[in-house]
Amino acid sequence: MAHRMATEEIESYEGGEPILREGFTIGGVRITPDDIWGGLSVLPVFLLYLIIALIPIGFAIVASFHQIPLTAPEWTFVGVQNYIDVLRIDRFWGSLWRGIIFMTGSTLFQTAVGVWMALVLNRGLRGEKILSTLVFTAYLTPTIIVTLIGLFLFDPFVGLLHKIGTDLGLWSSYVFGSKTWAMPMVILIGSWKFSSFITLFTLAQLRSIPTRFYEAAKMSGATTWEMFRDITYPRIRGALLVSVMLRGIFMFNKYDLIWQLTQGGPGYATTTLPILAYRETFQGSAYGFGNAIAVVMFLTLAIGGVGYLYAFNPSEEVET
Amino acid sequence: MATGSGDEFEEFSLGREFTLSHDTRHRILKFGEYLSAAVLVLVGAFPHYWMVQNAFKSRQAILEGISLLPLGGSFTLDHYQVIFRGDVATYIVNSVIVTIGTIVMVSIISLIAGYGLARFNFKRKVAFARFLLLGYMFSPIVLALPLYLIWDTIGLLNTHIGLIIALSAISMPFAVWLMWKYIQTIPQSMEESAWMSGAPRWRGFVDIILPQTKPAMIANSLFAFAIAWNDFTFAQILLPANEATTLPPGLLRLVHSSYQTGFGDFMAVGFLMTFPAMLFAYFLQSYMLEGFQIRSL
Numbered sequence: 159m160a161h162r163m164a165t166e167e168i169e170s171y172e173g174g175e176p177i178l179r180e181g182f183t184i185g186g187v188r189i190t191p192d193d194i195w196g197g198l199s200v201l202p203v204f205l206l207y208l209i210i211a212l213i214p215i216g217f218a219i220v221a222s223f224h225q226i227p228l229t230a231p232e233w234t235f236v237g238v239q240n241y242i243d244v245l246r247i248d249r250f251w252g253s254l255w256r257g258i259i260f261m262t263g264s265t266l267f268q269t270a271v272g273v274w275m276a277l278v279l280n281r282g283l284r285g286e287k288i289l290s291t292l293v294f295t296a297y298l299t300p301t302i303i304v305t306l307i308g309l310f311l312f313d314p315f316v317g318l319l320h321k322i323g324t325d326l327g328l329w330s331s332y333v334f335g336s337k338t339w340a341m342p343m344v345i346l347i348g349s350w351k352f353s354s355f356i357t358l359f360t361l362a363q364l365r366s367i368p369t370r371f372y373e374a375a376k377m378s379g380a381t382t383w384e385m386f387r388d389i390t391y392p393r394i395r396g397a398l399l400v401s402v403m404l405r406g407i408f409m410f411n412k413y414d415l416i417w418q419l420t421q422g423g424p425g426y427a428t429t430t431l432p433i434l435a436y437r438e439t440f441q442g443s444a445y446g447f448g449n450a451i452a453v454v455m456f457l458t459l460a461i462g463g464v465g466y467l468y469a470f471n472p473s474e475e476v477e478t
Numbered sequence: 479m480a481t482g483s484g485d486e487f488e489e490f491s492l493g494r495e496f497t498l499s500h501d502t503r504h505r506i507l508k509f510g511e512y513l514s515a516a517v518l519v520l521v522g523a524f525p526h527y528w529m530v531q532n533a534f535k536s537r538q539a540i541l542e543g544i545s546l547l548p549l550g551g552s553f554t555l556d557h558y559q560v561i562f563r564g565d566v567a568t569y570i571v572n573s574v575i576v577t578i579g580t581i582v583m584v585s586i587i588s589l590i591a592g593y594g595l596a597r598f599n600f601k602r603k604v605a606f607a608r609f610l611l612l613g614y615m616f617s618p619i620v621l622a623l624p625l626y627l628i629w630d631t632i633g634l635l636n637t638h639i640g641l642i643i644a645l646s647a648i649s650m651p652f653a654v655w656l657m658w659k660y661i662q663t664i665p666q667s668m669e670e671s672a673w674m675s676g677a678p679r680w681r682g683f684v685d686i687i688l689p690q691t692k693p694a695m696i697a698n699s700l701f702a703f704a705i706a707w708n709d710f711t712f713a714q715i716l717l718p719a720n721e722a723t724t725l726p727p728g729l730l731r732l733v734h735s736s737y738q739t740g741f742g743d744f745m746a747v748g749f750l751m752t753f754p755a756m757l758f759a760y761f762l763q764s765y766m767l768e769g770f771q772i773r774s775l
Contacts, residue, residue, distance in 0.1 A: 192598040199594020200606060202587045203650055210647035211616050214624035221624060278514045289515060291760045292522035298700075298755035299526075300708040302726035303748040307525045309733070310532070310741045318528065318544050350525065362770035382507055404614060411617030414710035418730055432619040439623055440715075452620040459615060 215456070222450035228443040240450035249426065249434060250451070254458070256341070257410060257430035263345045264352070264409040269402055271349060272356025273394075279357065280364045290361075297354035305418035308347045309334075334420050337427045344428055348415045352405065359401035363394045399470050403463070410459055431455045526752065533557055533745040540742050557746035560739065566747060568721055569728035572638065573707065576724055579642040580706035581699045584649045588698055592657025593687060597666070607658065613651035618711035621648075626715050636722040641713055645706045653698045659772050660694035661687060697769030700762055707755070725751060 182189055222240050224233040244250050279290055311319040314332045323329045333339040367389065375385050413432040416422065422429035422437060429437065431451060439448025531547055532540060539545065539552030548554070560566050594600075595607060625644065626635070634640035669682040677685070710726040717723040720731070729747065732739045 190600075193600040196594045196598030196600025196603065199598065200591045203591045203610065203654055204606075206587065206643060206647040206650060207610075207613065210625070210644050211613070211621060214621050214628060217628060218620070218624040221627070274514065275518060278511060278518060281511050283511060283515055285515075287760075289518060289522075290763055291756075292519065294759035294763045294766060295526070295752070295756050296522060297766075298704050298707075298759055299752050300726060300755070302708075302710060302729050303529070303752055304525070306729065306733070306744050306748055307529050310745065311525070311528065313741070316540055316544070316741065321544060350521070358766065358770050362767050365767065366771055381503070407615055411619065413617075413619045414726070417714075418710065432617065435619055435623060436715075445623075445627065449623055452617075452623050455617065456615075456620050459617070463615065 215453075218449040218452055221446050222453050224446045226445035228439065228445045233446075236446070240447050241454070243447065244450050244454055249429070250431075250454075252426060253429050253431050253434040256426075256428065257432075260341065260345060260412070260416075260428075260430050261406055261409045263342075264348055264412075265402060265406045267345065267349045268353040268405055269356050269398070271353040272401075273360050273398070275353065275357040276360035276364060277390075279361055293354045293357050296351055297358065299351060301351065301414050302418060304347060304351050305415060308343075308419060312343070335424050337424055340420050340424060340427050344416055344419050347419065348409070348412070352408075355405060356398075356401050359397050360394055363397040364390065367393050403466050403470075406466070407459060407463065410462075411455075431458075526756075529745045529748050529752070532742055533749045535742060537740050537742050540740065557742040558750075560743040560746060561750065565720065565728065565732065569723060569725045572717075572722065572728075573724040573726075575638050576641050576645070576709075576713075577703060577706040579638060580645045580649065581702045583642055583646040584653050584702040585695055585698055587646065588650065588653035588657045589688075589691065589695070591654045592661050592691075592694075593683060595654070595658040596661035597669075607655065610651050610654055613648060616648055618648065618709075619715075622712050622715040625712075629716055634716075636717055636719045638722075641709075641716050641724075642706075644712050644716065645709055646702075649698075649702050649705050652701055656698060656769055656772060657691070657694055660691060663772070664690050693765055693768055694772070696762060696765040697772075700758060700766055701769065703754075703758070707751075 221233075223235060223237060225236045225240070226233050275293055279286060279293065283289070311317050312333045314320055320329075320333065323333070329336060329339055333343050371389050372385055375389060380388070410430075411432055412430070413436065416428050416430060416433055417436070420428045422433040432455070435448050435451040435455065438444050438451060442448075534553055534555065534557075535545070535548035536552050536554040536556065539548065545552070561570060595603060621644070629635040629637075629640050664687060668686050672682040672686055673679065708726070709724070710730075713724045714727040714730075717727070720728075723731075725747075729744065733744070
């Protein structure tokens with residue numbers, strides 16, 4: 159597709175001089191009808207981005223240089239004081255560290271389970287439709303329902319998994335009140351829902367591999383492993399790298415799952431940066447400070463994202 | 479990785495001097511497949527099974543201890559009354575309005591933008607499409623914090639439309655790219671022949687493009703549904719008033735505030751809230767998959 163577009167561009171600029179058809183010129187820039195209609199067609203999306211992302215991020219940056227008590231929003235300019243505070247408090251570094259553990263643990267686990275599910279679903283087993291319905295249902299089940307079932311299953315009085323764990327000697331009290339268990343459980347419960355995202359991505363890719371490749375490989379006596387290594391893996395690698403990056407971003411930003419299960423507790427045991435930003439803003443009533451955390455979070459993510467793209471360069475393999 | 483066990487075995491036997499017979503390898507692989515499928519079904523279906531069976535079990539029976547089915551006297555439909563109780567009824571109405579609003583807004587805006595990207599050759603087109611992908615990095619919490627005061631100032635706090643445009647914006651990177659890629663697969667010659675016979679551009683769009691985008695529209699609606707029906711973060715921050723909020727934050731409020739609402743009630747609401755998702759997952763799964771496939775063209 160990209161190739162076709164490129165040739166079209168060249169055609170319309172043949173001989174160094176743009177072919178003058180229609181349109182007009184403003185300050186030496188020729189505006190064609192395509193520019194006007196194309197621009198108009200993407201204007202609504204651009205406005206949405208402007209209202210929901212660009213202005214709020216600008217607003218957050220401005221707010222982060224002020225001290226703003228949420229209860230009586232009076233802005234006092236404090237310069238970079240909020241950022242100095244952010245970098246000085248242990249809560250921030252602790253939350254960053256827990257956020258990285260949460261993100262990495264979740265992403266690795268979801269990728270392993272997600273790819274495995276996709277491979278099983280792609281084998282054409284009997285009852286495949288039931289199996290894939292389960293996977294898709296997990297993806298569409300609202301997080302609040304997943305967490306409510308989790309809270310129920312681990313309830314100290316009526317919870318099935320609480321009882322099983324107690325009988326096995328794994329835990330003796332409420333798991334979401336335990337500093338040892340809260341984080342692993344949040345990761346596991348989240349993965350129940352979000353592994354299906356990796357499965358969707360991978361399965362879409364697997365389905366697009368022509369079956370004749372496998373038939374040819376089988377004819378020449380390749381084993382299942384060799385077929386996976388030489389046909390399947392090279393074709394899903396690009397999509398996999400993209401979906402792993404997206405999962406990493408989403409898990410780093412994840413607020414709802416953790417808040418619903420533990421509100422960041424016990425103490426700060428499951429407080430990641432999004433939770434910290436919320437707690438400082440709405441519980442600590444420090445609106446400027448909360449926005450400073452949000453800005454730092456955004457920058458951390460941007461640096462991490464660029465680093466990932468630089469290291470793996472998935473765009474070489476899929477055009478995204 | 480149960481399928482892996484069979485594969486790793488074969489790695490040992492590379493070189494083929496010591497190779498398991500084809501039959502044995504086949505059997506190990508088949509065993510791995512069915513074992514994997516069984517584990518998947520068990521882990522995937524168990525939470526829903528637990529939710530549904532407890533949604534029909536009396537409060538007394540849930541408190542008395544763990545049981546596998548709501549048998550005999552413990553079967554009840556009482557929990558479903560919770561949806562008529564003041565708060566929950568309001569949350570449901572709010573959630574439905576916000577979800578439908580988001581689906582409509584996402585469908586229309588992504589259709590127009592997708593058509594524009596596919597059919598007009600305007601300046602900085604590809605750069606703009608790449609810029610849209612930045613939307614994946616938008617964290618609801620990072621955006622909702624500043625939006626809280628902005629909405630408060632311009633009066634959009636606690637309004638449905640305030641939440642709908644926020645949710646539409648974060649649906650955009652996927653929706654616009656899908657529509658763009660999808661319309662590219664529709665041959666332009668079909669439209670051109672309509673223009674030849676004198677039809678204006680918009681007629682070509684309405685009569686030729688629009689009917690053919692049905693699969694992409696369904697996929698976009700499904701993903702918009704998934705985002706809006708599921709949303710907790712934006713709703714919790716942008717709809718702080720109890721009468722304005724949607725189901726996810728509303729249910730959590732009930733968990734924390736009310737001792738009247740038991741797990742049976744929550745499982746009943748949960749079942750009702752998951753039911754549309756289950757239907758979509760069963761009947762529309764091919765569209766979701768197709769959506770991801772086209773997106774990665």
